[in-house]
Amino acid sequence: MRTIRLYVRLLGAHLRSLLEYESDFWIMMVGTVIMQVVNVVFLAAIFAKVPHINGWSFWAVVAMFALVAIAEGVGSLFFEGMWNLAWQINQGDLDYMMVRPYPIVLQVSSMQIGVNGISNIVTGGLMLGFAIAHLGIDWTVGRIAGGVIVLLSAIAVKVAINLATNSVSFWMQSPSPLFAFAVHQVGDLARFPLSIYPLALKAALGFALPFAFVSFFPVTFVLDTGDAWVGLLTPVVAAYCLAVAWFIFSRGLRRYESAGN
């Protein structure tokens, strides 16, 4: 509990200084909203030509888009600092964090707030709401509870992948997280149903970099279509991803060499 309270404290400290640059704040918010709207318009254009993609309706795909947006939004709103890890390693900026009584990984991830996360979460939430309204899901108590758990797990998968890929910077000399950026781009593929991809890509998104558990499998679970049961594995995959990410980070930390002057 104290760990979480302190996390909010560390993150919140940056909020005030962020709000000092009010115009930047609004530009970022509007920019992100526009990007999401463009995504949906693009999707609608595709579905204007074909009624289904591989058996998936427009609204089902919107739900997948929505989950990717929400997961990304949570990642930038609460854990944006991870993206600075490469720079901090390069500059030796972890030194002081290592002598403070708080988990280093949380000190790193709370170093920055990505305000555009707010608009990603809001637009993603709206998209998800509309999608659910149109999909005519048969909501039972079990499905609601399962849906919430699967949603939280999906977000955890995305955050864990961010951490794991950024932690690779401990083995690199580069001051920017090139590897994590590349993987992040791959994650965009998960906006579309996994079933449209060739086998190799399916395996990649299902196992190696399990982005399919950020969007596709959680949606199949809630819709109870296809291999819905795989969606139920999302919490397990999330736990696994977090464990792997933590392992890579701790291993990397042992390699940390600070910086000479």
Add this chain to the structure above:
Amino acid sequence: MALVEARQLTKVFRRPDKDPGMRGAVKHLFVRRFVDKTAVDHVDLSIDAGEAVAYVGPNGAGKSTTVKLLSGILQPTSGEVRIDGLSPQKDRIAVSHRIGVLFGQRTQLWWDLPVSESLAVLRDVYGIDHGTYRRRMARFEEVLELGEVLPVLGRKLSLGQRMRADLAAALLHAPPVVYLDEPTIGLDLAVKDRVRQFFRTVRDEGTTVMLTSHDLGDIEGFCRRLVIIDEGRIIFDGDLEAVKDAFARERILNVQTETVVPLEAARAALPGAAIEAGETPLHLGVRFDRFTMTAGHVVSALAPLANLVDFNVDEPSIEDVIRRVYSGELVLQP
């Protein structure tokens, strides 16, 4: 057991051996060559509670690396560290409550927060209650004149303001052990005086201090123990005053004569002293041991050789002693 203990502590950095430029970088991708640099070499060090230790050495000697090993920032290549019996690498959280670290070259303040807010965040990180916090802040305000600094954003601090704020940050949780790595670097004389004053109050409260500095003014009158490191190895560990007594016993008498005195003639007149040529042929430097010879003796021995126009005596400070140790001219035996 001592409060701070290092046994056979060693750190080897492995650096990629790249040719400069793009070509070198690409070549390195295929042919990986590395050079090893032993920054800290089998260091044994043990510091008791309440000691104030000066840790000095030339640039690149391994001082900062030692501090990073002693605080758990770096993993030793071999050897081990114990702080109050705990390993800073393995019991990181427990040790972090016991140590305070200041690197004069870099700040731990948040660049986008006012100093007051940075310190408040650290208060919460260390779990310091508000009453204790207020009391400590009051003391910092008194000795470090922190009041004027508190509302300033981290990135807008002047060097002197930054260092005072960073000192407060490093000592906020009243750690029993403090490492200060070049805490006066770049400060003007007035601020230097103030922070030196502050160090003394910290020491007098019983805090164990390890201080690294190139400004020996920081250590004189503050540290009783002197440790000298060179190329990663400890070459001296002993009493600062004893070093001064032993090596500051040497005096140099600079004389100016009316007519040229040949060096050989002066040497013949003063066996037991070292004679050096001065800046002109009319100047001589006579180096002698104050326990075996007096300045008066030197003057009267030289008087028959020529008329003396002027003379003065240099008393070497600890700074000269250490400079001569760095240059290899003087070997200290602990």
